[in-house]
Amino acid sequence: MQITKVETVYVDEFWQMCWVRIHTDSGEIGLGETWYLPKSVAAVVHELFGPTLIGRDPMDREGIWDELFKLAGIFTYSGAELRALSAIDIALWDIVGQALDQPIYNLLGGKTRDKIRIYNTIGSYGEYQDNEFEQKDPVGFLQSLIDEGITAVKAYYMAPYAAESGGNFVSAKQIKEGLAPLAKQRKALGDQIEIAHDGGGQWALAPAIRITQAMDEYDMLWQEEIIHPVNAETHLKLAQETKAPICAAERLMTRFEFREYIENGSAEIVMPDLIWTGGITETKKIATMADTYQTPIAPHDWTGPINVFACAHISMNAPNVMIQETNRAYYKGWYDKFIEPNIVIKDGYLLAPEGPGLGTRLKDDVFNRSDVNIQETTEGYKWEATGFKDPGQKVSHFFAPNVPDGQDG
Ligand SMILES: [Mg+2]
Structure with a gap:
């Protein structure tokens, strides 16, 4: 082939x-x-x-x-x-x-499970205007997920406040305002639904700690990217100051970036984004590395339909998958425009794809x-490492295409 x-x-x-x-x-x-x-x-x-x-x-x-x-x-x-x-x-x-x-999960070592619990990330498309729904009626929005059998959600309570200070300061008043919808949700719905919080990587460490500590009374599922994942030591400090588990991070690329966060224990939940961090091959390795540190993974999704299918194969296969992100405004709103079949979500679980390969097509x-x-x-050509000498006679290396007619690039 x-x-x-x-x-x-x-x-x-x-x-x-x-x-x-x-x-x-x-x-x-x-x-x-x-x-x-x-x-x-x-x-x-x-x-x-x-x-x-x-x-x-x-x-x-x-x-x-x-x-x-x-x-x-x-x-x-x-x-x-x-x-x-x-x-x-x-x-x-x-x-x-x-x-x-x-199916791909069989090539990865077979299934650990037939379905994976999902959480819903808030998004808007077509008849599902969930961003607006959540802002107008935070309790009603969560109830609508519960009514579909979905038992976990991810929200962005503090996002509007980060822009004001460049993420460097948050006031007690802003925290109270920002968390008012969360307080209402917990009061009305109790523990019927797990709630994760995503900070979008926008805060400095001190305001991040102030926010996560204020949220600890609401028993959050996790705190995700409250700070930008560029420093594993800072993440560890945040993890030590916060009761909720710290989740990191869709912005980490390949096992080489995840390594420090997994090894020092600051990524208490590991969140690879399969279509950014290196595909199925790399995500399997990240999952295995996390598993050796007894750490679960929660594959990231907020994008197109093929990512969810690829994630589903990892989620059926890897033993340490905790939960899978999905977005109902996307899989109900527009994935059907492009793929057949669509993913199947039933009673809050994503079912194993059927058929060979990914299990879907454009x-x-x-x-x-x-x-x-x-x-x-x-047309094919091969890139080859080529040494050349610059005017200072230092040997540099770069890759140059070895084109079919033999002309060097
Ligand atoms: Mg995120």
């Missing part, structure tokens, strides 16, 4: 989403996804990674991941390069699943949309 074509597909209506499709000479089409700046991701796919994939065997996904990661490594290893790698990795797993006629009419953007790579 050989890779013959690498495509990127994005639509103007959902301008943050980018799909990668990888075609093989035996007819499989693997589907991957990432989110944010699809033009940048497409540039990486077609200029850097795509040509090296042509002619490769998609079975070799571990070696391909390592090769592409090292190829991107000259620019460190985050940003559009890692988002592109994440999408490519998911597409390769999808191909292998199709070729072996097995609908044919996606390719007939007037706002669709499709680019493809079919």
Whole structure:
């Protein structure tokens, strides 16, 4: 089996989403996804990674991941390069699943469970205007989730206040105001629903501690990214000062960034975002590393439909998955525009996908949309490490394409 074509597909209506499709000479089409700046991701796919994939065997996904990661490594290893790698990795797993006629969780070692508990992140689309609903009627909003069998939610109570001080200060009055909806929710609904809190990485340590300590009386499910995850020691300090578990973090990229937070115990709940941190291959490793520190993971999702499917395979497989993020305004509101089948959520649980590979595909009419953007790579070349001497006679190294006609890049 050989890779013959690498495509990127994005639509103007959902301008943050980018799909990668990888075609093989035996007819499989693997589907991957990432989110944010699809033009940048497409540039990486077609200029850097795509040509090296042509002619490769998609079975070799571990070696391909390592090769592409090292190829991107000259620019460190985050940003559009890692988002592109994440999408490519998911597409390769999808191909292998199709070729072996097995769902991806079986390729990862089989199922630990048949369904995973979900929590709902607040979002808005179409008839589900949950952001507005929560602001107008915080208790009614949570009751509407409970009525669907959903028993956990994530909210952003303090977000409006961070902008005022650049995240450097929060007053007692602002905390009281910001947490008033939470107080109402707890009073009306008791412990019928678990509530997690996300700070969006906006606060400095001192106001973060003031906020999390004020929330401890509400028995939060976790405190997520109250501070930006750039310093594992600061995170540890926050964890020591806060009763609720600290969750980190969708902004951590690859096992190499997660390592410090897991090792020092400041990530009490580990939250990898599969389509940013390196795909299925890397998320499995992050889950295993967390497991060796007896730490659960909670895969992140607030993006497109393929991420949820990819997360579902990790969530069925990895023993230390605690809960899976989903967004009803998205899976009920717009995923059906693009994929078939959709994910299945029943009584507050995401069910294991059925069928080979991811268990879903892009609908044919996606390719007939007037706002669709499709680019493809079919020509292969290999990038090679090349030494050169600069005017100071210091030897530098860079990667240059070894183009098919032998001209050096
Ligand atoms: Mg978050």
